[in-house]
Amino acid sequence: MKPLFTRRSAGLLACLAPLGLAPMWAAAQQTPAATTAQPPITQLDTVVVTATRSPEPLKDVLGDVSVIDRATLESAGQSSLAEVLSRTHGIEYANNGGPQTVTSLFMRGANSNQTLVLVDGQRVNNATNGLAALNAIPTNSIDHVEIVRGAASSLYGADALGGVINIITKREADRPLSAYASVGGGTYGSSSYSAGLSGAAQGWTYSLSSSYQQSRGFDATNDKNFLHNPDRDSYYENNVAGSLGYEWMRGQTLTAQFYQTHVNGGYDNGSPYFNDRSIQDLQGYSLTSTNRLTDIWTSTLRVGSTLDRNRNENAPGDENPFNTPDGKSTFRTRQNQYLWQNDLQFTKDQKVTLAYEHLEQRVEGDIGNFNNFPVTFGDYAETRRHVNSFTGVYLGDFGAHHLQASLRNDDNSQFGNRTTGGLTYGYDITDRIRATVGANTGFRAPNFNELYWPNDGGFVGNPDLKPETSRNIEASLRYQDDDSELGATYYHNKVKNLIINQAVDPNDPFSVFQPFNVSHALLEGVSLTGMKKFGATRLRASVDLSDPRNTDEDTRLPQRARKVLRVSADHRFGDFLLGAEMYASGDRIDALTGDRLGGYTLYNLLASYDLTRNLQVQVRWNNVFDKEYTLVKGYNTPGSNAFVNLTWRM
DSSP states (O other): OOOSSOHHHHHHHHHHHHHHHHHHHHHHOSSOOOSSOOOOOOTTTOEESTTTTSOEEGGGOOSEEEEEOHHHHHTTTTOOHHHHHHTSTTEEEEESSSTTSOEEEEETTOOGGGEEEEETTEEOOOTTTOOOOGGGOOGGGEEEEEEEESOOHHHHOTTOSSEEEEEEEOOOOSSSOEEEEEEEEEGGGEEEEEEEEEEEETTEEEEEEEEEEEEOOOOSBOTTSTTOOOSOOOEEEEEEEEEEEEEEETTEEEEEEEEEEEEEEEOOOSOTTEEEEEEEEEEEEEEEEEEEOSSSEEEEEEEEEEEEEEEEEEEEOTTOOSOOOOEEEEEEEEEEEEEEEEEEEEETTEEEEEEEEEEEEEEEEEOOOBTTBOOOOOOOSOOEEEEEEEEEEEEEEETTEEEEEEEEEEEETTTEEEEEEEEEEEEESSSSEEEEEEEEEEEEOOOHHHHHOOOOSSBOOOTTOOOEEEEEEEEEEEEEOSSEEEEEEEEEEEEEEEEEEEESSTTOTTOOEEEEEEEEEEEEEEEEEEEEEETTEEEEEEEEEEOOEETTTTEEOTTOOSEEEEEEEEEEETTEEEEEEEEEEOOEEOTTTOOEEOOEEEEEEEEEEESSSSEEEEEEEESTTOOOOOSSTTBOOOOSEEEEEEEEEO
């Protein structure tokens, strides 16, 4: 029987569903929608929360912080979230053959599990391998991204050794009704559909958005990978998110939020007779009460939960000559998160934030899927842990002098107490030039795979592992005016108790591997950034010069380049915007083989045209010159690819 909806039509229907509510909501409003677009938010107007745990103007923040705004995300086209993040200084990425595959992110040279990723303030790094499912977060569901570079455990606890990325999903507008819909298509048979509405009226705020995208993809692996299977590795992804808030009394607000993403992507597992799929689900729910108790005291209570579920399936194909059952493995992380935060604004220049957090982590693993044959190795010896945390932050301005101090204690049911701190001082040399110097500490708690993975004949966990720790110092000099920005930051992050997998018996070629606290690392580098506006033209550039090393062995850390250059320019001609980007990376070391991976340079072009006040067409052409390059040996990367998107806004 033919299904009522195909996968594509069902996704499209889900995307258009929010718009079906738009006329009904609009008819109920007494205040007409604004007829002119809001002015763009400038860098001087931007407010961030992640850098201090409370709202602060970006221009006043002392650390190395940046924001990826909605306009940048909307122009991303077919680019993945990891690609967009890597276009900002201090961030590199690698994946195993496409946007649907496992993605590793390296901030200032830190390992991918040493950077904490939040979605709407809630942690999403799973507890099994410590990674965040960036491949499950579509760019068209995001309002903006806040990036804090450097150890931030004194603000957010474990896993913020290299920095913090806070992904803020699309929110309500400041008028009764805003709506949008977009459709796009491009290379590799890719297509994308999204729609949403949001608004605010009579104390209520709301938002609802959904998206669907799919691609026939390209071959994830090549003949340098022994798991190579010459086929296209397709994927599809759907997402829905929403929020509903009500200010029931002046300064008293209750807000509910949710998001849910599903990704089904192909990968290669060595056999042409199996259909290998990786299925990723990411969900988050929260209820937040924000209460202005006095003129100086604002209290925030939040209860939230996130779920990360990854399932690998190896189903026999139609031409499979062997009578073999499906191979499957599933890993789940449930994180229940509770927060009580109190912001005390004693004066306009003196602020204190006090917070209590409780985190419950629970993991499950159905461990099978060995070379396409289901084999059970056992389960985790431990599946739960909890953390109680107390955080204090002080912000003080004394004329040209500025101070940020933070202190946090995390009581982990596995490792006991861990205290981290941070202190940053800034001095305004002039009203446009600021110098800062700071020091902070960080740590990463071992994940459940490292601690409790059952012996599968090749790897076994180590329950005696200690947390990785770091001491970071940095200094910066920044210049900023209405049309220009210049920045230089030096950082020196020393990591101890680095967890490395080693053979239990080095003399046995078939020895099982186990993680040990055996290494030290030094993450040292300089980031140079700049922006300049010339009328309707804007230029941006950044240079990262770094040397992330395993100091015990005096070797470079894998997958990270010593030099990265980024340059972009755009110019507006009335309703037409034209832009270009260059990304140049030095050579890297492959994590598995130790081979050198050559450097590369990519060029991208983008353009947009306002057909009407409400209708815009955008074009992005990535890797214009079809450069062949490698992020992970044996895995392919996209060739020259283009994407056209049409967006309607109300």
